[in-house]
Amino acid sequence: MARKDLLKGLMEAPAAKVDGAPLPRFERGAIGAVSKSINDLRSRAIIDVSPELIDNAGLKDRLDADAEGLADLIASIRDYGQQVPVLLRQNPHQEGRYEVVYGRRRVAALKALNQPVKALLRQLNDRELIVAQGQENSARKDLSFIEKAGFAAQMVRLGFDRKVICDALSIDKTVISRMLTVTDAVPEAVILAIGSAPSAGRDRWLALAKLAPRRNQAQLVAAAVGPSSDSRFEAVLASLQDPRPANRATAQALEMENGRIIGVARRSSQKTVIELRGPEGQEFGDWLLFELESAYRNWLESKG
Incomplete structure (x- = not known):
C-alpha cells in the first residue's frame, strides 16, 4: 500500500472497539505510533459544528436561567x-448529532447568533462525561454553593462513589458530606423555589438545613417569596427562625407645670427614648445637652 493510501486509511478508517471503547486501527510499532499521533491530533483539533446539531447531556448544574447573563454573552x-x-462528544443515540459536555451557555449564545460552534470533540462514555462536566464546574467561580451541592447529589443518585465525586468537583469528602447534608434536609422543590442564592454560602445553607424539618415542603415553598434568589433564601430562613419577643414600649407625654407638652418619653425593658418637639422643646433640648454632665453627677450624688 502506498504511503499516501496508508495515511488516508489512518485518517478515515473506522476504529475498532473493545468493550465499547474505540481503539486505533494499528496498535504496535511505528505505524501504531503514527496512528496514535493522528488520534491525538484529532482530539486536540477544533472543529466547527452547527448549534442545531448539539444536544444537552450530563447533569443540570444551574438553577437560574440568567437571561441577562446570556444576553451579555451573546x-x-x-x-x-x-x-x-x-x-x-458524539451523540451515542443519534448518528450525526453531538452532545455538549460543557459550554452550554456558549452553545445557546451561538445558536441565537446563528453561528457555528467552535468545539473540541472527545470520545467519552456517560461516566467520563459527568466527571468532565464536574471538573469544569469546580473551576467555575460563578456557580453557587447550592448549585455545586445539587450537582454532587445528582452524582450520588446515579451511583457514583464519594471518591469519584470528590475528584470530579475537586473537593474533599468533608465538603461533599456538608453539601449532601443540605440536599438531604432541604427538599429539592424548596431549592428550586429559592434558586442559586449566590450570596448564601455553605454556613447559611447548613443553618437552613438544620431548621428545615420545622416546616413541611409546601410551607417552605410558600415562604420562598422575593424578587431575587438571595431574597427568597432570606425569606425561607426567616420563616424558620423563632420570632423575637415583642418589645412592649409605653409612651408618656412630657407635660410641664405650665401645661405645655414639649415632647414624649417612650420606655421599654431595654431603653428609654425622650423625644422633644416644637421650638420650646428644641431649646430645652439644647440646654439639657449642655447640662447633661452636671445632671448626671447630681443623680449619682443622690444615690449616695
Whole structure:
C-alpha cells in the first residue's frame, strides 16, 4: 500500500472497539505510533459544528436561567467572536448529532447568533462525561454553593462513589458530606423555589438545613417569596427562625407645670427614648445637652 493510501486509511478508517471503547486501527510499532499521533491530533483539533446539531447531556448544574447573563454573552461573542471552545462528544443515540459536555451557555449564545460552534470533540462514555462536566464546574467561580451541592447529589443518585465525586468537583469528602447534608434536609422543590442564592454560602445553607424539618415542603415553598434568589433564601430562613419577643414600649407625654407638652418619653425593658418637639422643646433640648454632665453627677450624688 502506498504511503499516501496508508495515511488516508489512518485518517478515515473506522476504529475498532473493545468493550465499547474505540481503539486505533494499528496498535504496535511505528505505524501504531503514527496512528496514535493522528488520534491525538484529532482530539486536540477544533472543529466547527452547527448549534442545531448539539444536544444537552450530563447533569443540570444551574438553577437560574440568567437571561441577562446570556444576553451579555451573546453581545460579547458578537463583538469579539467565540474565544473559548466548548467540549462535545458524539451523540451515542443519534448518528450525526453531538452532545455538549460543557459550554452550554456558549452553545445557546451561538445558536441565537446563528453561528457555528467552535468545539473540541472527545470520545467519552456517560461516566467520563459527568466527571468532565464536574471538573469544569469546580473551576467555575460563578456557580453557587447550592448549585455545586445539587450537582454532587445528582452524582450520588446515579451511583457514583464519594471518591469519584470528590475528584470530579475537586473537593474533599468533608465538603461533599456538608453539601449532601443540605440536599438531604432541604427538599429539592424548596431549592428550586429559592434558586442559586449566590450570596448564601455553605454556613447559611447548613443553618437552613438544620431548621428545615420545622416546616413541611409546601410551607417552605410558600415562604420562598422575593424578587431575587438571595431574597427568597432570606425569606425561607426567616420563616424558620423563632420570632423575637415583642418589645412592649409605653409612651408618656412630657407635660410641664405650665401645661405645655414639649415632647414624649417612650420606655421599654431595654431603653428609654425622650423625644422633644416644637421650638420650646428644641431649646430645652439644647440646654439639657449642655447640662447633661452636671445632671448626671447630681443623680449619682443622690444615690449616695
